[in-house]
Amino acid sequence: MLKVVKFGGTSLASATQFRKVGEIIRGDKNRRFVVASAPGKRFSSDIKVTDLLLSCYRLVREGESFEEPFGQICDRFREIIKELGIDFSLEKDFAAFHERIRKGASEAYIASRGEHFNSRILAAYLGYPFVESAEAILFDEKGRLLEEETNERLGAKLSQYSCAVLPGFYGATEFGDIRIFSRGGSDITGSLVARAVKADIYENWTDVSGLLMADPRIVENPRSMEVVTYRELRELSYMGASVLHEDAIFPVRREGIPINIRNTDEPDHIGTMIVERADKSVGIVTGIAGKKGFGAIYIEKSMMNNELGFGRRVLSVLEEKGISFEHFPSGIDTMTVVVDRAALFGHENELIHALQKAVQPDHIHLVEDLCLIAVVGRGMMGNPGTAARLFTGLAKENINIRMIDQGSSELNIIVALEEKDYEKAIRAIYEAFADQV
Numbered sequence: 001m002l003k004v005v006k007f008g009g010t011s012l013a014s015a016t017q018f019r020k021v022g023e024i025i026r027g028d029k030n031r032r033f034v035v036a037s038a039p040g041k042r043f044s045s046d047i048k049v050t051d052l053l054l055s056c057y058r059l060v061r062e063g064e065s066f067e068e069p070f071g072q073i074c075d076r077f078r079e080i081i082k083e084l085g086i087d088f089s090l091e092k093d094f095a096a097f098h099e100r101i102r103k104g105a106s107e108a109y110i111a112s113r114g115e116h117f118n119s120r121i122l123a124a125y126l127g128y129p130f131v132e133s134a135e136a137i138l139f140d141e142k143g144r145l146l147e148e149e150t151n152e153r154l155g156a157k158l159s160q161y162s163c164a165v166l167p168g169f170y171g172a173t174e175f176g177d178i179r180i181f182s183r184g185g186s187d188i189t190g191s192l193v194a195r196a197v198k199a200d201i202y203e204n205w206t207d208v209s210g211l212l213m214a215d216p217r218i219v220e221n222p223r224s225m226e227v228v229t230y231r232e233l234r235e236l237s238y239m240g241a242s243v244l245h246e247d248a249i250f251p252v253r254r255e256g257i258p259i260n261i262r263n264t265d266e267p268d269h270i271g272t273m274i275v276e277r278a279d280k281s282v283g284i285v286t287g288i289a290g291k292k293g294f295g296a297i298y299i300e301k302s303m304m305n306n307e308l309g310f311g312r313r314v315l316s317v318l319e320e321k322g323i324s325f326e327h328f329p330s331g332i333d334t335m336t337v338v339v340d341r342a343a344l345f346g347h348e349n350e351l352i353h354a355l356q357k358a359v360q361p362d363h364i365h366l367v368e369d370l371c372l373i374a375v376v377g378r379g380m381m382g383n384p385g386t387a388a389r390l391f392t393g394l395a396k397e398n399i400n401i402r403m404i405d406q407g408s409s410e411l412n413i414i415v416a417l418e419e420k421d422y423e424k425a426i427r428a429i430y431e432a433f434a435d436q437v
């Protein structure tokens with residue numbers, strides 16, 4: 001059994017957190033390859049080391065002094081080292097790093113040092129070898145990951161070790177120039193390592209006990225999801241439920257390696273298992289997620305159903321204006337296009353005019369205060385009564401539904417509602433399925 005474990009920023013934000021991480025790793029001899037983030041927030045008003053590093057970059061570029069954030073960064077690492085009581089120093093590295101920033105180091109290089117330094121401390125603390133990600137995670141000049149080359153290099157490199165700590169978030173080009181993933185990208189590093197060493201499981205340790213069935217800021221004490229499939233997760237994260245970087249799924253999914261989301265502060269909790277395929281019988285709804293900030297274009301035209309190419313012409317107008325659509329439900333003589341409201345902003349009249357010209361509708365109007373809620377669950381497939389339960393729940397709360405869309409996979413039902421009903425609706429839906437198992 002081989003486990004790759006990735007620890008996020010809050011899990012490595014202080015010496016106290018490092019000790020918990022040490023216990024978790026020592027508690028299971030299979031946890032052999034460790035990927036570390038930069039120190040994150042210790043309390044809600046704290047600043048992540050990555051953000052302090054980015055401030056350094058910005059200040060130098062603007063010709064200002066970067067001493068203040070730089071000092072804070074060094075102090076965060078010094079404090080961790082001191083409180084862990086390890087015989088390890090980064091003082092020489094700090095001096096060299098200061099010099100590089102002063103001479104105009106790249107943004108990616110500067111941003112990557114949070115993971116770099118933190119992983120070296122963790123390696124020293126655990127007594128594990130440190131493996132430099134820049135030597136195995138390969139990017140092209142434009143900053144795109146070269147996944148297959150990375151897999152080969154990383155696999156070859158790590159086959160020489162029985163255990164190691166690697167920094168997350170970055171790699172390098174073939175010329176050694178550092179490149180980073182987008183924010184939260186250490187999750188991707190963990191997934192790449194898991195694939196490269198053919199791990200049995202990729203444990204992603206963070207500050208929540210897995211994914212919750214609904215947003216805890218809206219629903220009090222929601223149930224956590226024990227098992228979620230990759231496809232369900234994709235639907236839920238598209239709607240804003242996120243504990244994992246979206247791109248972290250692909251490397252492990254390809255190899256059929258499950259991801260286990262775990263909580264460093266509650267290590268005995270089993271967390272959430274993300275898998276390719278799962279039993280259907282665990283309940284109807286796996287999760288509920290949603291987003292505000294949508295608008296819709298309502299188009300009506302009699303005999304629309306007979307007019308060949310109508311939908312294509314509508315979508316072409318959107319394409320020309322650079323607006324991507326989210327949903328596209330249609331009736332016999334009506335059609336609704338749901339779009340991100342931000343894309344409409346300031347272009348409303350222009351868009352209506354272009355659509356009038358393209359399809360000569362009898363009636364067209366915009367609505368700009370919609371939210372979308374997705375009810376996702378592999379258990380919904382072939383299960384009569386699911387939609388009835390959902391709509392009864394909303395009706396009981398007197399919530400008006402503006403649009404309904406059930407994907408052909410029967411994996412989700414999406415409803416559009418007025419934004420003012422968002423929180424009430426999430427609670428109503430959660431209640432409607434609360435007794436499902």
Ligand code: ASP
Binds near residue numbers: 114182187
């Ligand atoms: N430290 C980086 C960030 O704050 C990457 C990560 O933590 O995954 O986004």
